[in-house]
Amino acid sequence: MTLPAHDxxxxxxxxxxxxxxxxxxxxxxxxxxxxxxxxxxxxFGAWVDEVPDHRGAFVAETAIDVVAGERRRLGRTxxxxxxxxxxxxxxxxxxxxxxxxxxQHHTWGAVVRTAGGTPLTAAVVVDAAGAGGVALDRDVxxxxxxxxxxxxxxxxxxxxxxxxxxxxMDWRPARGGAAGAEEPTFLYVLPLGGxxxxxxxxxxxxxxxxxxxxxxxxxxxxxxxxxxDRAEHVEVVSIPMxxxxxxxxxxxxxxxAAAGYVHPATGYSVTASLRAAPRVAAAIASAxxxxxxxxxxxxxxxxxxxxxxxxxxxxLHDYGLEVLLGFGADDVAAFFGTFFSLPHDVWSPYLRxxxxxxxxxxxxxxVFSRAPWxxxxxxxxxxxxxxxxxx
Ligand SMILES: Cc1cc2nc3c(=O)[nH]c(=O)nc-3n(C[C@H](O)[C@H](O)[C@H](O)COP(=O)(O)OP(=O)(O)OC[C@H]3O[C@@H](n4cnc5c(N)ncnc54)[C@H](O)[C@@H]3O)c2cc1C
Numbered sequence: 001m002t003l004p005a006h007d008x009x010x011x012x013x014x015x016x017x018x019x020x021x022x023x024x025x026x027x028x029x030x031x032x033x034x035x036x037x038x039x040x041x042x043x044f045g046a047w048v049d050e051v052p053d054h055r056g057a058f059v060a061e062t063a064i065d066v067v068a069g070e071r072r073r074l075g076r077t078x079x080x081x082x083x084x085x086x087x088x089x090x091x092x093x094x095x096x097x098x099x100x101x102x103x104q105h106h107t108w109g110a111v112v113r114t115a116g117g118t119p120l121t122a123a124v125v126v127d128a129a130g131a132g133g134v135a136l137d138r139d140v141x142x143x144x145x146x147x148x149x150x151x152x153x154x155x156x157x158x159x160x161x162x163x164x165x166x167x168x169m170d171w172r173p174a175r176g177g178a179a180g181a182e183e184p185t186f187l188y189v190l191p192l193g194g195x196x197x198x199x200x201x202x203x204x205x206x207x208x209x210x211x212x213x214x215x216x217x218x219x220x221x222x223x224x225x226x227x228x229d230r231a232e233h234v235e236v237v238s239i240p241m242x243x244x245x246x247x248x249x250x251x252x253x254x255x256x257a258a259a260g261y262v263h264p265a266t267g268y269s270v271t272a273s274l275r276a277a278p279r280v281a282a283a284i285a286s287a288x289x290x291x292x293x294x295x296x297x298x299x300x301x302x303x304x305x306x307x308x309x310x311x312x313x314x315x316l317h318d319y320g321l322e323v324l325l326g327f328g329a330d331d332v333a334a335f336f337g338t339f340f341s342l343p344h345d346v347w348s349p350y351l352r353x354x355x356x357x358x359x360x361x362x363x364x365x366x367v368f369s370r371a372p373w374x375x376x377x378x379x380x381x382x383x384x385x386x387x388x389x390x391x
Contacts, residue, residue: 002121004109006030007288009122010093011100011112012129013037015044015086016256016273020128021093023281029288032120034096034112035129040083043152043198043235045190048077050271050352057086060193065163067170068337075344078166080192081270096120103127103135105251109294123294124284124301126253128273131240133258138246146207146325148267150237151215152200154192155230159199159223166190171333174201174218184329185215187222199223200235204332205264205325209238239267243318245311248302251295255280259305260314263353264321272353280304312357320350320364323379334375335367342366 008024010017013035024031048061058079066072098114103125112120127133161170167189173182188200201219203210220226228234245260254260261269261276283304287297306314327335339347346366349359368379 002108004121004123006122008124009112009120010126015270017128018090019274019277022090023277025092027281027285031093033093037097044081044270046271048079051274057089060191062166064166064168066168066340068333100134124297126255127258128255131257135252136254144243146205146241147209148239149209150200150202152235153231154233158197175221184332245306253301264317316360338367338371
């Protein structure tokens with residue numbers, strides 16, 4: 001029988017792939033990460049308390065406000081990752097700089113074929129190659145996929161956009177005028193360290209991505225001018241947000257955005273991957289020590305990628321997104337004004353992919369109880385079908 005050369009080959013060298021590679025090495029597994037070694041250029045924001053073990057990789061920790069009806073300072077510290085520091089802290093597994101073109105599964109393990117031509121063999125193959133992945137089967141549901149889009153500028157100082165701190169969401173209409181006249185977008189304002197600030201106009205979720213030109217025009221309206229030419233960097237965001245999670249019976253295991261870790265309300269997935277990596281690595285290590293069957297090891301890994309309670313959480317999050325998609329600008333602002341008026345130990349779990357379903361349900365019912373009448377009526381009457389219990 002052929003013996004695989006590695007315990008684990010991770011496809012993809014983004015935050016998720018490198019985090020899992022590092023966690024596997026920490027568990028004593030022979031893990032290799034394959035990817036093209038592209039620079040990470042996205043601005044990764046996160047709540048500091050979600051990943052205390054990675055605090056050293058943050059730059060510019062900050063207090064942060066929400067503007068939805070009124071300006072409110074949130075009682076949690078927010079920060080942006082220093083991408084090189086985060087990468088360096090996660091680079092504990094050997095890397096193969098290459099692109100994966102195919103994965104073939106056998107009874108003894110799998111062969112990972114790369115564009116460079118050197119095949120790798122492993123007992124467990126994990127696809128962490130970003131949205132869509134490279135070797136995963138996933139129901140695409142185009143009619144239920146939505147997109148977060150944003151247009152952002154990195155400027156050398158904080159522009160005059162009101163307040164003096166970071167802003168997670170400013171739901172005031174970009175062009176002034178009556179709230180509700182336009183489709184909802186919000187302004188995101190974030191210090192990046194060294195006096196630099198990111199200002200980003202964001203469409204939280206929309207069935208079809210909002211046009212970049214429209215986002216750019218809205219940002220210009222907020223700033224009083226289009227400052228694109230003065231920007232150090234222009235950030236264009238497009239994050240597909242797919243409902244559900246990939247099937248857990250497939251032989252390639254998913255992880256990170258490829259496995260559906262993108263949060264349906266925020267588009268974020270980095271902290272979810274950092275938090276899950278040790279759990280998934282532990283499951284693979286345990287399976288490898290108790291079985292030589294790669295299919296059983298893959299199943300154990302899937303159960304750690306998406307533990308059953310978190311599948312229920314995901315169904316609730318998907319439901320919440322469907323509710324939001326039905327809202328106009330007035331309702332969205334009222335919704336987030338209500339959401340962030342809750343005690344932060346009530347709203348915080350809602351923003352985590354790995355929250356317990358009870359925590360998410362608690363936040364949802366608290367919003368409903370506290371919502372103004374108009375919003376409550378919309379929540380009660382405009383709701384999509386209730387989520388099915390996940391298998
Ligand atoms: C501009 C922008 C801003 C964002 N801001 C945030 C934020 O603030 N916070 C947050 O949590 N999320 C944010 N996101 C979402 C973010 O993309 C994801 O959260 C995160 O990058 C997903 O990490 P990942 O490692 O799962 O996938 P990716 O980052 O997509 O990494 C996948 C890796 O796989 C590699 N790859 C692809 N195909 C192959 C192949 N065939 N073979 C080998 N390797 C392959 C790619 O080169 C890439 O390095 C943002 C996204 C964008 C675009």
